[in-house]
Amino acid sequence: MRRQIIEEKIFKALMIASLATVFLALLAIIAIIVARGAKAMSIDMIIKTPEGGYYLGKGGGVANAIVGSLMLTGGASIISLALALPIAFALQREYIPRRIARVTRLALDVLWGTPSIVYGAFGFVIMVYLGIGASLLGGIIALSLLMLPIMTRAMEEIIRMVPMQLKEISYSLGTTRLETTFSVVLRQALPGVCTAAMLAFGRGIGDAASILFTAGYTDYIPHSLLDPAASLPLAVFFQIATPLPAVQDRAYASALILLLVVLLVNLVARLLSARFSRNIIK
């Protein structure tokens, strides 16, 4: 018995040490990006596009990447939402048999796990097929493929939680599936749906591998869907690869902007979900 107790103590110490290490790693990442980024941060970084000689350390900022990222991820969010919502609703029992729903869930889980570079490569195949070059449109296509499974799966989890009795009450009034879905299920699941959309947005805006060769990179703000678009993750990636310390500092500043955007999106998602849950019948 004493041996058991000693063993437990040892393992408990190991567990706490492991947990502390994981937390510390996160803390270290945030602290270092904030510290390095804040030093190089300036208002010019946010509101200006790169000026002549920017990559040699001269004036300008990454407004092109900020706007580009928002356009890419915003566009991709709209496309994913337009597909994810119907899929998530269709996975209810009223629409398709449970077996098919289970297979679909599995397919979505596999898609969720697919590396983003694969979506980038596939996006490239589509672009070659359509005959377009690296562009905002190409990036949006690749990103929406990446975001679709994340969004759908998260929404579906929430929609599945809507109690059957609630739906049955609505059906007993003689409503169709569509009416019940929109006036009962959607209202009930709205906070979850918003959270899911934000979650996918946060993933999309931080992803670099899928847009690396679909969206390209440019110093300008895109004016049409067929213009190439810059993005924050790639701004970090390209600037850190240069040998000039002044430009590398800007990579840290860009990373800080990206990190803040992602954290903000996460925070807003949580707040939204708390605010909307007032209308929920438990």
Added chain:
Amino acid sequence: MKRRIAKDTLTGWSMKAAVLFANLLVFLVALGLLYKARPILASKSLGHLLTSLSWHPLKGEFGFYPFIVGTVEATLLSMVLAVPMCLLAAIYLAEYAPRRLRESAHIVIDLMAGIPSVIYGLFGIIVVVPIVREIGLALGKQNTGYTLLSGGVILAIMVAPVIISVTMEVLRSVPAEARETALALGITRWAAIKHVVLRHSMHGVLSAIVLGFARAFGETIAVMMVIGNVARIPRSLFDPAYPLPALIANNYGEMMSVPLYDSALMLAALILLLVVGGFHLVAHIILYRIEKRW
């Protein structure tokens, strides 16, 4: 009434079409990549491509072996580093931690999962690479810090949220009765965890590890920022490596100007898709079974 029913039927069909699209998407991606990879598969056998050491696109030689070894070694290394720690942390959170700690840990882990990989890569360049370099030099190995070990460390940090959260969920799904029965015998909590809880959830824990493995296998940007990207088989932890995803990402610029190059890279993407997809398929099927069982 008729119009309402017509509306319902119409939307019903379009929703089903969307579901069909979701199901076909995996195959669509695979077929698209296969279509582009066909030229290279026609000129060389798959076996030759996978086992050849020589990567000289300009001479038309596309041997994937160094890249496959690079990916597998970096991934295995990250597993060795991450799995014991993540399992211990997950067991603590699921079995010992008070509810408040568990809930705040959930938030931290979600946060970690949401951090963009380019930021992990940057962290790697700032912190991990110099430390690895110093360790290597202290051990008498000439190195730049951009090594297999740096890649493994960064990957280990990145897979932690996946492994911890899935393991936690699996452990929480073991019924309390199983624990209580064991505890009633007068053994310690750790003994109950070891003999009952972990035995119950072995398959689930294994799936958590597989999911972590798959995540590391396909990770691109963060790894390529720290691993050195030299197309040779690494002989030690302090040699650079060149994983498959990094190969695709690094060469997109020139792939259109060299014959068969784009085809080779699409084949690499297809390999990634099949390997990672296969792992995910297995892991998720096991996890579904567990959910249904309890």
